Amino acid sequence: QWIYLNGEFVKKEDAKISVYDHGFLYGDGVFEGIRVYHGNVYKLEEHLERLFNSAKSIMLNIPYTMDELTDIIVQTLKKNALRDAYIRLVVSRGVGNLGLDPTTCAKPQLIVIAEELAIYPKELYERGLEIVTVATRRNRPDVLSPKVKSLNYLNNILVKIEASLAGVSEALMLNNEGYVAEGSADNVFILRKGVLLTPPGYIGALEGITRNAIVDLALDMGYEVKEEPFTRHDVYTADEVFLTGTAAEVIAVVKVDGREIGEGKPGPETQRLLKAFRQKVVEDGVK
Ligand code: PLP
Incomplete structure (x- = not known):
């Protein structure tokens, strides 16, 4: 399984983030859970719009456009050869110091995980x-x-x-x-x-x-x-x-x-x- 992590694909075992990431330290970040049915990303526009609105509300600048995120999602599905999947897209505030101040975080981190579905039986x-x-x-x-x-x-x-x-x-x-x-x-x-x-x-x-x-x-x-x-x-x-x-x-x-x-x-x-x-x-x- 390949995880998209800040511009590259890394193996699941190697997909790690810093303990100084404010997403980890404070839950400072936003995310989406998205479903893929037969290779079609369901309601992608709505999910991306909600993601950008969530980010705007907490003053988190997502350093990607909607088109770029769409492309990254499609690439992640291809890389993992998935047509029916659950996607987790996470944008965390990024790596900063131990204080709360988000301005110490230089750049948000983008993580895209695509997995086989684990739905209710x-x-x-x-x-x-x-x-x-x-x-x-x-x-x-x-x-x-x-x-x-x-x-x-x-x-x-x-x-x-x-x-x-x-x-x-x-x-x-x-x-x-x-x-x-x-x-x-x-x-x-x-x-x-x-x-x-x-x-x-x-x-x-x-x-x-x-x-x-x-x-x-x-x-x-x-x-x-x-x-x-x-x-x-x-x-x-x-x-x-x-x-x-x-x-x-x-x-x-x-x-x-x-x-x-x-x-x-x-x-x-x-x-x-x-x-x-x-x-x-x-x-x-x-x-
Ligand atoms: N409510 C909460 C708190 C959620 O986390 C979710 C899941 O995303 C939902 C409702 C259902 O929303 P959606 O249909 O967009 O998955």
């Missing part, structure tokens, strides 16, 4: 996920916007820890007002009386690219879709609940905090949306 899509809600709160949008996909993922890691302590693999975070925000690395949707609801960005959620794709797809398929705040009660009493994300795509949730959702198995509309989503990415891929 097929049977989980058939069975659905059991999840919980956790004490960890989504960071407030007025402090650091949840729209910034930064390397600082401690909230999300705490969510994972709380989930695993509860014996499940995923969980939902609320915001400080108690509205449901998102999962550790996934957005959340509920279906109530035929209407699809997902929390608006200001509640405290990453503007997921899969989330937006599902909103578009659902509208095309004739669903009513609303971005509206909702509470745990709304989740417990929803007809269907599902999560969306680059890695997970669309995955049904069948139990939340011990409350069975709907019939306790993946709902028909969730399955319909997953099928349509997978169909669409294949169609998009055969270009």
